[in-house]
Amino acid sequence: MSLTLENLPPELFRYILTYLSPEETSALAQTSHQMKRVTRDDKIWQQYFLTRYTYTVCKPQYSNEEYLSDSVLKLTKPPNDCTWQEYFIQRSFQDQHIRLLLNEIMSTRKNRRYTYTVCKPQYSNKEYLSDSVLKLTKPPNDCTWQEYFIQRSFQDQHIRLLLNEIMSTRKNRIYNAKLIVSTYGLLTIDVLKRYLPSFRNTSTSLSLDSRNLTREYYSLELTRLISREIGLQLLDEMENRTDMHTEGKALINGLFVVQCFHPYGIFLSLKRFHSIGKRLVDDPVFPSLTVNEKCQLILSTMKAENFCAANNGEGYYNLENSFLFSTFNGKPTIPLTLVSIFCALAEECGLIARPLSFPGEVMAQVDQSSISQNTSENLSPLIISVFDSKILSLDEMNNRLVNILDRPLTHPLPITPITEFVIRSARNMVNSITQGSTSLLNSYGLYAALAVLKILGDGPLPFTSSSMLNVLKEHFPMDLHFFQRLYSNLTIMNESLQQIQEQDLNPLPIEEKRRNNESCPKYYIGQIFQHLLYNYWGVICGWDLTCMASSLWQTNMGISNLTRGATQPFYHILADDFSQRYVAEDNIDTLAFASIENEEQKNLIVQKLCSADEIGKQFERVDMINGKFIPNIELRNEYPDDFV
Structure with a gap:
């Protein structure tokens, strides 16, 4: 048969x-x-959906029981009782919409800084915030996986269209950015991550001259905007919640909210705690250990995992220490961060650990009563100095704090609320910045600190409105909504912010800078050069016919000592250390790059320049044959004679 x-x-x-x-x-x-x-077999469409999509919800839900970075990835069935096929179709339509909006954003600057309220994350006491946005066990809205897959495909298309629009024109960029973020939230990252070098498969990575640097730049800016918006929404939720836990995941989740304002905020995953905790608990010896021994094991494991204490030297007050990203990448950190990690690992091991905060000290307290087998035994909590990897008695702690406390401490010790813990982290950031930190993270740390102190705190803000307006214009042009909220009661600031918004709707014409025969600059936009005195590599991003810097800057930099002084052309450049500088023509050597015979060495120089976040804001791609960067449309319009 x-x-x-x-x-x-x-x-x-x-x-x-x-x-x-x-x-x-x-x-x-x-x-x-x-x-x-x-x-129409829905199992097929479920597989299609889970293969194509990572993010399945528009907003994470705050939890004390799981990592926030994981919470947006879970989906076991389509939402709203639909089939997977129906859900796939729904997401495909959404994808198309996102792409259309993205193109709109890329071609215009309108409305890129408003408040995003549609895809609001929810704070959770039960799971890590990094996990809470990853949940999807079924397609939403009762559709099939196929329908959801199709729906996401349309959303992806819409996002890409809007991204193209943002890239190609200055008008309406803010508006379109807001539209993407408020409509699709985290779902947008499934599209944008394809354009981010850090997400590309190394086996399929693009060659230098194939990368669209402008697309990468705006994709990264939108991704960071989404992350900051999630941070603001989670802070709002923390402020309004009445059931904020003080132990375990809740503490690390509080610092994860701060991490959302880091350049790579939302991408930090806390799943590592799951694997560390499982390894400890699965050890056959672990159940027989006392609480004291389990705490010692957690402390030694933290050191083995490179969660280490920063020395009390110059680097102790680095701004990096206040972000989880640096800690997870092996950088020694401060007590506040170490205590949050300890409390998370303690919960993974079945213990209850809570924070204790005192002036100059942050410790952990581990409950023994819930672990004791003898119900009549009343064991005092353990006091853990995580920074020193020591377990302290109450007397030792009082001796340590004798110059700080008005009276000796007694049990029960005062547990620090999560909101106060997060506020303390913000004040650490302010302290790092005011001490003269030169970190590239300064603007992000300032943003994070102001967001926390504005939403969770009740005291005056530590910086003037004028200084913050300068930070907005330079580093966060899409975040107009936050600064409108920050200074809603200041008429002068509102007028300045309104002007920014109006210019986004109707951008001012770009003032052309033309070359002339009398004082024509020798070098061109996009040329790669080496500094004759300091030997660093850079790319030319703009020029002035004469030095336009202040007289004080000229004096400090010794411009009068140059052969042609301040009357020669000066160039705006992006250096290979990612700094933006102003360089005299006498100090520029463009022949140095062309004279390099080793192609691998040339590639390394260009790769370093391409790693700068700002490179795609001005350049579209690399021309490796001619050894230069190709300006994007905005830079071409500003310097029309430099691009032929």
């Missing part, structure tokens, strides 16, 4: 269809009634 398609089991069809794309499967369904029936 010959086999027909009707005789084949569904599992075999599912296996065959895994070799087809969703689009090819949809086309196959149109060939016959039988193929239409076969391709």
Whole structure:
């Protein structure tokens, strides 16, 4: 007897269809009634959906029980009782919408800084915030995986269209950025991550001259905007919640909210705590250990995992120490961060650990009463100095704090609320900045600190409104909504912010800088050069016919000592240390790059320049053959004679 398609089991069809794309499967369904029936198997569309999409919710939910970075990735069934096929279709339409909006943003600057309220994350006491946005067990809205997959595909298309619009024109960029973020939230990152070098598969990475640097730049800016917006929304939720826990995941989640304002904020995953905790608990010896021994094991494990204490030297007050990102990448950190990590690992190991805060000290307290097998035994909590990897008695702690406390401490010790813990982190950031930190993170730390102190605190803000307006214009042009909220009661600031908004709707014409025969600059936009005195590499981003810097700057930099002084052309450049500088023509050597015979060495120089966040703001791509960067459309309009 010959086999027909009707005789084949569904599992075999599912296996065959895994070799087809969703689009090819949809086309196959149109060939016959039988193929239409076969391709409606929802298990197939569930697999399609889970293969294509990472983020499945618009907003994370705050939890004390899981990591926030994981919470947006879970999906076991389509939402709203739909099939996977229906959910796939729904997401495809959403993808198309996102792409359209993204193109709109890329071509215009309008409305890129408003408040985003549609995709609001929810704070959770039960899970890590980094996990809470990753949940999707079924397609939303009761559709099938196929429908959800199609829906996301349309959303992706819309996002890409809007991104192209942002890249190609200055008008309406703010508006379109707001539209993307408020409509799609985290779902947008599934599209944008394809354009971020850090997410590309190394086996399929693009060559230098194939990368669209402008697309990468705006994709990264939108991703960071989404992360900061999530941070603001989570701070609002923390302020309004009445059930904020003080132990375990809740503490690290509080610092994760601060991490959202870091340049790579939302991408930090806290899943590492799960694996560390599981390894400790699965050890056959672990159940027989006392609470004291378990705490010692956690402390030694933290050191082995490179969660180490910063020395009380110059680097102790570095701004990096206040962000989890640096700690997770092996940088020694401060007591506040170490205590939050200890409390998270303690919960993974079945212990209850809470923070204790005193002037100049942050420690952890571990409850023993819930662990004790003897119900009549009243054991005092353990006091852990995580920074010193020591377990202290109450007397030792009082001796340590004798010059700080008005009276000796007694049990029960005062547990620090999560909001106060986060505020303390913000004040650490302010302290680092005011002590003269020169970190590239200064603007991000300032933003994070102001957000925390404005939403959770009740005291005066530490910086003037004028200084913050300068930070906004230079570093966060999309975040107009936050600064409107920050200074809503200041008429002068509102007028300045309103002007920024109006210029986004109707950008001022770009003032052309033309070359002339009398004082024509020798070098051109996009040329790679080496500084004759300091030997660093850079790329030319702009020029002035004479030095336009202040007289004080000219004096400090010794401009009068140059052969042609301040009357020669000066160039705005981006250096390979990612700094932006102003360089005299006498100090620029463009022949140095062309004279390098080793192509690998040339590639390394260009790769370093391409790693600068700001490179795509001005340049579209690299021309490796001619050894230069190709300006994007805005820079071409400003310097029309430099691009022929």
